[in-house]
Amino acid sequence: MDSLFVIGRDTVPGCFEALPGEPLRLTFVVLPGTSCAVETEILLARPGCEADIAGLYLCDGDDRFSLKLNLRHDAGECRSRQLFKGMASGRSRAIFDGRVYVGHGAQKTSALQENHSLLLGDDAFVESRPQLEIYADDVECSHGATVGSLDEQQQFYMQSRGIPRDEALRLQKISFLSPVLGRLPETLFNEVITCL
Amino acid sequence: MDNLLEIRGLHASVGEKEILKGIDLTIRRGEVHAVMGPNGAGKSTLSAVLAGRPDLTVTQGTVLYEGRDLLAMAPEERAWAGIFLSFQYPVEIPGVSITAFMKAAIAARRKAQGLPELKAAEFLRLLKEKMAFVQMRPEFASRSVNEGFSGGEKKRNEIFQMAMLDPVFAILDETDSGLDVDALKIVASGVNALRSPEKSAIVITHYKRLLDYIVPDVVHVLKDGRIVKTAGPELVERIDQQGYEGLDG
Numbered sequence: 386m387d388s389l390f391v392i393g394r395d396t397v398p399g400c401f402e403a404l405p406g407e408p409l410r411l412t413f414v415v416l417p418g419t420s421c422a423v424e425t426e427i428l429l430a431r432p433g434c435e436a437d438i439a440g441l442y443l444c445d446g447d448d449r450f451s452l453k454l455n456l457r458h459d460a461g462e463c464r465s466r467q468l469f470k471g472m473a474s475g476r477s478r479a480i481f482d483g484r485v486y487v488g489h490g491a492q493k494t495s496a497l498q499e500n501h502s503l504l505l506g507d508d509a510f511v512e513s514r515p516q517l518e519i520y521a522d523d524v525e526c527s528h529g530a531t532v533g534s535l536d537e538q539q540q541f542y543m544q545s546r547g548i549p550r551d552e553a554l555r556l557q558k559i560s561f562l563s564p565v566l567g568r569l570p571e572t573l574f575n576e577v578i579t580c581l
Numbered sequence: 582m583d584n585l586l587e588i589r590g591l592h593a594s595v596g597e598k599e600i601l602k603g604i605d606l607t608i609r610r611g612e613v614h615a616v617m618g619p620n621g622a623g624k625s626t627l628s629a630v631l632a633g634r635p636d637l638t639v640t641q642g643t644v645l646y647e648g649r650d651l652l653a654m655a656p657e658e659r660a661w662a663g664i665f666l667s668f669q670y671p672v673e674i675p676g677v678s679i680t681a682f683m684k685a686a687i688a689a690r691r692k693a694q695g696l697p698e699l700k701a702a703e704f705l706r707l708l709k710e711k712m713a714f715v716q717m718r719p720e721f722a723s724r725s726v727n728e729g730f731s732g733g734e735k736k737r738n739e740i741f742q743m744a745m746l747d748p749v750f751a752i753l754d755e756t757d758s759g760l761d762v763d764a765l766k767i768v769a770s771g772v773n774a775l776r777s778p779e780k781s782a783i784v785i786t787h788y789k790r791l792l793d794y795i796v797p798d799v800v801h802v803l804k805d806g807r808i809v810k811t812a813g814p815e816l817v818e819r820i821d822q823q824g825y826e827g828l829d830g
Contacts, residue, residue, distance in 0.1 A: 537635065542672040545632050546686040546742060547660035547693070556677050556685065560725075563676020 386410065391573070392442075392450075393419040400426045403434035403463070412568045413440030413469075415450055417580050424453040429463035429491075436465040441565040443580055444477035444509070451480035456498075458491040461521075467498040470565050472558065474505035480512045487519040487526060494521060498528040503535065503561055535561075555581050584645075585610045585750055585781045586631075591642035593630050599640070600626040602806035608750075608799075611778040615792055615817065616785045618803035619825050624785045625669055627803065628754040631783075632666035633659050646750070660686075661693040663749030667739040667756045674726040679738070682726050683708060683745050690746070711744040714774075715767055732759040740771035751775060751782040757791035769794030789821040802828050 387410040390397050403409035409427070427436055436456065444450050456465055465485070473479045481500045502511040513530040535557045543553035558581040559566065566574060586608040593601040600623045608614055616624055630637050631644065633656035644651040646662065654662065674682065688698060699707075708722060715737050727735050736756050743751055756768050772782060772795050784795055792800075792814070800817055802810040802825060810816065810828045820828075 536672075539672050539674055541632075541634050541656060542668065543674070543682075543685075544656035545660055545666050545668075546682070546746065547657050547690040548682075548685050549657050549689055550655070552685060552689065556674070556682075560674050560676040563725075566676070 388412070389414070389569070389573070391416065392423055393421060397423055397425055399424070400428065401436075402428040402430060403436045405431050405433045408435040408437060410437045411439075412565070413438075413442075413452070414569065414573060414577065415440070415442035415444070415471075416576065417443050417445040417448065419444075420447075420449045422449075422451045422453070425455070427454065427456040427465070428459065429457065429465060430459045432460045432462045434460065434463045436463075438466065439468045439565045439568055441469070441562050441577070442471040442479055443577070444471070444473045444475075444479045446475045446477060448473075448475070448477040448479075450478070451482065453482040455484045456486065456496070458485070458487040458494045458496060458521075458524075461490060461492040461494065463491065464495040465497070467500075468564060469500045470562050471500070471502040471511060472505055472561070473502065473509035473511045476506075476508045478510040478512075480514070481530075482514040482516075483528075484516040484518065485526065485528065487517075487521050487524055489520045491521045492523045494524040494526065496524070496526040500528075500530045501561075502530075502532045503558070504532055505534070583609050585612075585647060586651075587643075587645040589643045589645075591627075591630070591644065592640045593626060594638050594640055595626070595636065600637075600806055601630065604642070604803075604806075604808060606801065606808065608781050608783070610781060611776075612798040613772075613776065613782045613784060613795060615795075615797035615800045615814075616783055616803055617787065617800065617817070617820055617825075620787075622803045623806045624803050625754055628666055628752045628783065628785055631659075631752055632656060632664060657689065658693075660746070661690050665743050665746055665748035665751045667736075667743060667751065667753045669754040669756075669758070671727050671730075671735040671739055673728045673730075675728045677726050678723050679726055679741075680708065680722045683742065686742075686746065707745065711741055714744055715741045715771060717741055733761065733764045736760055737764060737767060740768050744771055744774070748775070749780050751780075753782065753784045753786075755785055755787065757786055757788060765791060766794060789817050792817045804829065 389412045392415045471479050485496050487494050500513045515528040515530045540553050588606040591604040801808045
């Protein structure tokens with residue numbers, strides 16, 4: 386299953402289940418002007434399942450967005466990957482609350498969760514709450530979260546080549562989002578790019 | 582006008598620390614100047630000030646470029662006026678291809694100069710030609726800028742960008758460091774191809790090696806934020822044999 390959800394336009398089911406031999410691939414996109422709280426669960430309940438989850442959220446103005454994602458490894462030998470990239474500008478607030486649960490029987494689990502955010506304004510707010518809860522002892526699990534701002538060295542490098550500051554900032558945002566942008570169909574890709 | 586660049590009494594700091602302590606330097610059109618000196622002398626700071634790096638503060642002095650106040654110009658305006666800095670540590674931009682990057686750079690400059698946009702076919706022809714010139718493999722065109730490049734590939738990419746942008750005044754900040762002889766020759770041929778009666782360059786280096794291939798017109802020794810010696814190319818040989826000791830003006 387390979388599904389894409391534009392939050393605010395598409396309804397996100399409360400639960401997804403990965404099946405053996407049928408990797409679950411989900412992509413979430415949040416465009417500016419979206420205020421909502423999304424909560425969903427991803428189940429890996431049978432051995433040998435895979436889940437590949439990614440998302441990007443662009444919050445601006447007075448947007449309030451939160452994503453609560455509960456990923457459960459209940460069976461062994463499953464693999465999950467999560468990558469969420471967010472940006473907040475204006476007075477917006479963006480919260481990523483991601484829990485990875487690995488149950489007693491879920492030996493040989495491989496789980497990776499990453500959440501990186503850019504804070505683009507003094508009045509904007511981002512929060513990352515990554516949580517790992519592991520009850521099996523033979524697993525490979527890691528998570529990482531960063532909150533940062535645009536890199537000034539990169540900006541200067543681009544400006545020194547004649548790229549004006551505004552365009553340099555836009556390219557930096559594309560660069561930051563690129564691992565998720567690659568998953569989008571062309572029309573949505575273009576829609577995201579015009580928001581940057 | 583004969584002088585391309587005139588630096589007078591230039592002092593610059595990083596935070597509270599003064600790095601440049603009174604630089605005077607005039608570069609005429611057509612000249613290549615080498616700036617040598619020990620680590621921490623201020624060589625990279627000088628090049629960064631000329632390109633407009635924002636974390637440096639100029640506390641005193643003036644810099645005229647083609648008679649204009651260079652220090653009042655934004656980094657991109659300096660690029661549009663023909664200044665190019667080859668970075669000592671080129672920056673990685675994941676997700677932005679060399680082609681997209683160069684397209685943005687060239688389009689912005691042409692717009693600033695009031696020129697029409699370069700046609701796609703013309704741009705690609707130029708890209709191919711300059712990549713071949715610095716012996717970069719064609720597949721690099723679609724790779725992200727400097728991401729996962731070796732040290733030598735990054736430096737070659739700097740020279741490729743220089744060739745694409747065809748600057749009037751090039752600043753090479755230790756472009757030779759970490760290069761093998763073949764890569765060094767490519768860098769040198771890139772700089773030498775730019776040499777003309779209208780164009781100038783500053784070549785910053787620790788080593789004589791690069792200056793065997795790019796023979797400078799003038800050589801300066803920078804020590805502790807000041808130019809302590811200026812002479813012809815024969816100075817390079819002396820430094821190579823005796824180091825910087827005794828060159829205190």
